[in-house]
Amino acid sequence: MRKINKILIANRGEIAIRIMRTCREMGISTVAVFSDADRTAMHVRYADEAYHIGPAASSESYLNADKIIEVAKKSNSDAIHPGYGFLSENAVFAMKCAESGIKFIGPSPEVINQMGNKIQARLTMIAAGVPVVPGTTESLTTEKDAIDTIRQVGLPVMVKAAAGGGGKGMRLITEEKDIVSMVRSARSEAKSSFGNDSVYVEKYITSPHHIEFQVLGDQHGNVLHLFERECSVQRRHQKMIEETPSPLVTPELRTEMGKCAVNAAKAVHYEGAGTIEFLVDNDLNFYFLEMNTRLQVEHPITERVTGIDLVKQQILVAEGHPITFKQEDLHQTGHAIECRIYAEDPYNNFMPNPGKIYNITQPLGLGVRTDGYVYEGYEIPIHYDSMISKLIVWAENRAEAIERMKRALYEYKITGVKTSIKFLERIMETEDFRSGNYDTNFIEKNKTFLLAETKCEESCEDMIIISAYVEYLDRLNIAQTSKEMYTAQNRWKKYTYQKNFERL
Amino acid sequence: MRKINKILIANRGEIAIRIMRTCREMGISTVAVFSDADRTAMHVRYADEAYHIGPAASSESYLNADKIIEVAKKSNSDAIHPGYGFLSENAVFAMKCAESGIKFIGPSPEVINQMGNKIQARLTMIAAGVPVVPGTTESLTTEKDAIDTIRQVGLPVMVKAAAGGGGKGMRLITEEKDIVSMVRSARSEAKSSFGNDSVYVEKYITSPHHIEFQVLGDQHGNVLHLFERECSVQRRHQKMIEETPSPLVTPELRTEMGKCAVNAAKAVHYEGAGTIEFLVDNDLNFYFLEMNTRLQVEHPITERVTGIDLVKQQILVAEGHPITFKQEDLHQTGHAIECRIYAEDPYNNFMPNPGKIYNITQPLGLGVRTDGYVYEGYEIPIHYDSMISKLIVWAENRAEAIERMKRALYEYKITGVKTSIKFLERIMETEDFRSGNYDTNFIEKNKTFLLAETKCEESCEDMIIISAYVEYLDRLNIAQTSKEMYTAQNRWKKYTYQKNFERL
Amino acid sequence: MSIEIRLDKRIASVEILKQYENLLEIKVDDKIYQVDLMHNDEGIFSILNKGRSYNIELVPQTNPKLYTAYTLYDNYDIEIIDAESRYLRNRSGSTQLISENTISSPMPGKVVKIPVSVGDEVKKGDTVITISAMKMESEYKSPIDGKIVIIHVTEGSTIDANQKLIEIE
């Protein structure tokens, strides 16, 4: 048992702040790191200490393992929390931390490696009795092997890079005639992306559900799961909305999948928080897809229905504490939904839209949580992810949660950049989502409804025109007189209310 | 059963917005009313419709029953939600609503009257078998009666105005020699405040706990309670912090008090949400104090541990729906604390501090809810209550909730006016609060600790001085050059990070 | 004083008729409104029109007569067309056409690749520049068959929104 008194957070954005919040509640000091592009970022201001680690490009800052470890040593940090993305699933970094006597908050380098190699992960799961998507159990190093295997598994199949991730070196093959060319291009992309042209083959599941289980293990061999998260609402293979419980999962399926998730984690003596991702088809067959050996973006919905602070558990486990609760103590209470707010333009193929935030109104009140990091006047850098906030709601049941999410999205105002907020509101109104009857094809299937024009009626347009007119008159007026020194003291024009228009 | 499609909210501030949030989730249109002082208030901007009802003084606007009913009719509102304060416990208003065919969301005028008269309320409780503070059961209309009764009950006693409330016409008598003069002054103040010099006498409970039970009744005779709220942290007889569960209440006591609360509400066929306030002494004897026939400021902590949206229940009950859950379905999960953020100066006898809000940073993240109404640039009017926000946290247990509240208070920044935020943080650090060992004397008892100077160390002071210096240099510079047209585009100074100070 | 205001594709004529502090009588095209209008220095407007409450925010764009207007659900392009801008509009009528052959950046980002050089012949649909922003790469294609005339940026350079990148003739 080794008490952690100071943690360096090797990350930025909302997750850095989310981790610091729990640190603060636990009385642990926080150290932020920042790139050239992030001096004005919120995580720098939130932390107790902050150090510069390099240029804007991630590869020279947030991915610079040596520099980060150097800062950890200089600041006497006991541990490093990697968040998600960046170095969170980097076995070499975890190794270097250990060598420097700094606790890496996460599993061992060996486990990261084992799960990072997709073929090895598949083999591990098969050995643990966890169902995997039908396909190869070995990496296919020659073109011929690949083609033979595909014929054996039967079309449609997915060809994936063994060392892969992020959709690179991945190809869906649905027709016989494409096999050769697709295998070649997958191998070539895998080579150029990961320096390794090994690929493997999986049966392609049509319209699957993407359902994952949160697991938590300690250094004493205890592993339990914190139920599922339904993550099928995706665009460009990135999640937009997650919810728990999943509308698809029955109590029996939950028990069975939970058992598999725990077995999967136990098989590698998993330490810390991790996620087992499954594909589930419409007949409720489920298959291991991959394991994420880190905290997941969408962890707050699990926190909300179980009441467990997952970051706190990560830290306690890293200190060597055994988990204090048992599987049977855990329950899903009510229903939670998360919407990811991206700075992007849903009406232009979800094109990222970095820029300067003008005004923000946060949604507040009953059952609403926001985890964000942007503030008024902040300029979102072009170098990093376009997710600027997560909106999480909870309610007694799914129908109420959807209405609450609609209300929270209605309240959430971010101006200056385009965001996914309105698109998310449309999803809340989509019949397939409301009935819970959706899979990973949801957005594609409902595109027409989701992207339909819903502009306001004429009198509303006229109000906008009136506003612009008054703004113009005011601007003329301002140009003629001197501006006040302190603009904040004059934000709303002086006001004397008159009962009616008679004096006009 | 009569569906409510539009609700007029006869209130302002955070509670008006809180009610509108639930209306929005239920698909109910909202109508705001506002005084001269409130045209720029948030509730006007949040509502679907908004109407002016009179001058700034409450007596001529938010207390103007006829005007409000006129607006309700004009806007075709089906119902009026009175919030708390203002007309919420005004039987005449409730009556006028009924006469106009508008549903008053709350109990019947008769029940409001019955509970509004403190002596009648005592009699009702005695008949229902609910323990009341020892004292008179009749109003004492002559000075002699009062003095005789006091002798009978025995000192110390509280003399209270029968028609009273808000501390007016209330006197604590601890010494024999003060009896005559105190009774006289109480009667005279009661006369001038309420036009009625009747008083009653209660035994004075030294250092009591102020613990209240939330009750909910429907039109079909169902009544249940949603557990207690501990409200003993008070200053100037106003609550500052509430929590649930109460650290004082044992499971047995909870059951017993809950039964009494339900009996109390059943005795008057109570409809809607109400609160039974009890005094509890250190030996866990409890006494009915009064019933609040409306939503309570601190209702969110009950919502958080039970998962029930109380405003939604109020509306459903008003529509005629029977309550859909049973007493045995209800549980207190985890622990919730509310801190009331007042615009006041704790270091100057809690003097109210209205003024212009400069900047706000909302506390966010896991387990945090804020219900407020002020925004950046908003000028808090001098005419109304000084409570500007409520901060509610939830955690698995009380210790974690206190740490979370500390974290949330740390994040909560409101500049421009003085607030109670720092004082509340000190309470979270007070041993008596942390141990749960406190009563209504808590603030008085811990005054020295709570008001101790905790200014920052010298290097921190120096950083403030450096900021002021740079601000001054900038100001000089601005005065010499023209200001940019759009200040928001230049909020943070242009930034190019340099690794070190060598180029200085 | 009447001016014209463009909202997306609609052009409306606006004129103030009367004003008493925040109470305004305003004509938009043929309709006359009596509104209670409040606004602050950050471009946030609260309008009450016959009891209905409207919240509108105007965010200024780089050109001082262009705004993005945000309502609760949507956003709109707003342009103030006063005498000055009408004049500029008329004058630049011809230059507008040229800009169709200019590739501009819709968002800030970084130039990843420019597979063409000045003088190169390109076909409509050929990729002429790849921009990366927020971990996503976008390829921009030539809108016409033509010849690369000017390349305003270099590979690796950081670009702003609405910056001219490549001109084709």
Next chain:
Amino acid sequence: MSIEIRLDKRIASVEILKQYENLLEIKVDDKIYQVDLMHNDEGIFSILNKGRSYNIELVPQTNPKLYTAYTLYDNYDIEIIDAESRYLRNRSGSTQLISENTISSPMPGKVVKIPVSVGDEVKKGDTVITISAMKMESEYKSPIDGKIVIIHVTEGSTIDANQKLIEIE
């Protein structure tokens, strides 16, 4: 350029030694700091001093050289004492004393009652005015034995913070 800055009761002398963009070398009294300082137009400062992160906000007061400084936990009165304000300070040295006999409002509010008239003799501790704000009434008492010289307000009038109410001699 060195100036003096008052923080509550402390008066410190400050001077900038070197600057390179947001990196500053600054002397406060006898200590030299090398800080990384960012600030925005709303008076919010982020300072890194040897790795420690400080967040400070300056809110201007009615007088342009007075601020309230907010740190995470506290607030401080700040005054910039440059040549001009030093001059004013010296000049007004005598008038300062008179203000002790002036009752001013610590906060905005409404005058509820003025139980005295000009010319009345009052004793130290006598209530001379009652102010109401946010449902709370406060009584202000005479600081001296004396005579009411001026009454600046009337019953029912609305007052700002720091407004002169009553002068006693």
